[in-house]
Amino acid sequence: MNSAHQEFSPQVAEQAVHWLIELQGGALDPRQQQAMQQWLQAHEEHRRAWEHIQRVNQRLRGLSSPLAHAALQAPRSASRRRALKTLLILGVGGAAGLTLQPHNPLPSLLADYRSPVGERRRQQLDDGSQLHLNTRSAADVRFDAEQRLVRLLEGEIQLTVAEDARPLRLLSDFGLLQLSGGRYNLRQFEHYSLLSVHQGSASLAGNSLAAGLQARFNGPQWQASQLLDSNAGAWVDGMLVAAHMRLGDFLDELGRYRRGQLNCAPEVAELLISGSYPLADSERILDLLEIALPVRVRRFTRYWVSVEARA
Structure with a gap:
């Protein structure tokens, strides 16, 4: 396949890794199955990433590396998930002919500070x-x-x-x-x-x-x-500050601090939000949205959340 048709972002690669690890952890419940299908169908880039990550997983199973063997065969645990995720992302980065935009994840993994x-x-x-x-x-x-x-x-x-x-x-x-x-x-x-x-x-x-x-x-x-935006450095103090910010933009910012996918339905994206929110608890921020705005938060899994109009 032409490498130009294989491109997908590091964020989408990480989402594909998440779904593969979820599947390997056992059968998905109906809500998880629905969320995964929505993710696959949301964009052609998602389908390409999913197909590629499955191929990477098969290659890893053929490696003789003790690290790969431990990650793939060890009992379920948080450390096993982290090791498997690292291996899969490294596998994506090393795929022949694949270009990850805007950068390959390997330099970041080897950075002085992360x-x-x-x-x-x-x-x-x-x-x-x-x-x-x-x-x-x-x-x-x-x-x-x-x-x-x-x-x-x-x-x-x-x-x-x-x-x-x-x-x-x-x-x-x-x-x-x-x-x-x-x-x-x-x-x-x-x-x-x-x-x-x-x-x-x-x-x-x-x-x-x-x-x-x-x-x-x-x-x-x-x-x-x-x-200068006076709130540009609020994150250093652990705060996300919004002043009449579009909800869609607010959720894009909040999504940087969470693993997985945080979606905003188009019908509520233009709602405005203001306030200062502690970044240490993004789940609490989502709960507050349901109080402050006419929205509901649907959690398909920990890693797939959608903010929609309240019925």
């Missing part, structure tokens, strides 16, 4: 700088005698830069930034990166962005520069 889905982490770097990683994020750090380099591989980071004679550069898939000290939030999207400058200033190919501003970039020029 945070899994739903967790945030803080790391003090060797120069005294503070690095915060948001949910499902990964970064590499390379310091030498001449410079300090932080590379965002996936997700979102906030960096507070310590004073040092060496320049600090921040690299994403879409450009190399020179930082002048201060505090910055960098988030990587599929087709661009977004930098928020809380303190200090940043330079992109000689073009400066001052404190109190944020801008997209996917090359040597800033795009759509605007005033």
Whole structure:
């Protein structure tokens, strides 16, 4: 098969892995069967990912690796599920002719610093700088005698830069930034990166962005520069802040902190929501939605949830 017809995102690959692990855990109940069929039929990309992950699973069963044997044969447990999931995702990343967009998951798995889905982490770097990683994020750090380099591989980071004679550069898939000290939030999207400058200033190919501003970039020029969103770094404090946000956008943000699929029905996507919500309990946030808005939350499984109009 032409590799161009095999492409699917890392997120869809992880969803396919979830359904394979659920099937291997025993027969699905009717609600789970319905949820899986809805997932398969939702997009052609899902079907391609499902067919591919089944082939990867068959290849893994033929490996002589002790790790593969332990993951596939061990009794059911959380550790077995994690090992199997890692093997399957690595198998997807190594598939001949397959391109995972926007990146292959292997570099993130091998990153200097990583945070899994739903967790945030803080790391003090060797120069005294503070690095915060948001949910499902990964970064590499390379310091030498001449410079300090932080590379965002996936997700979102906030960096507070310590004073040092060496320049600090921040690299994403879409450009190399020179930082002048201060505090910055960098988030990587599929087709661009977004930098928020809380303190200090940043330079992109000689073009400066001052404190109190944020801008997209996917090359040597800033795009759509605007005033800083005051809630851009709320995640560092464990909060998701919404100010008249579309429910569809709110659920997209909340979905970053949960495993599986969080769907929003089109008929409720334009409802507006405001408030501050603690990220430590996404299930509680979903319960609050049913109080604040005319919606109901349908849970087919822990990993397949839909927000729909209340009957």
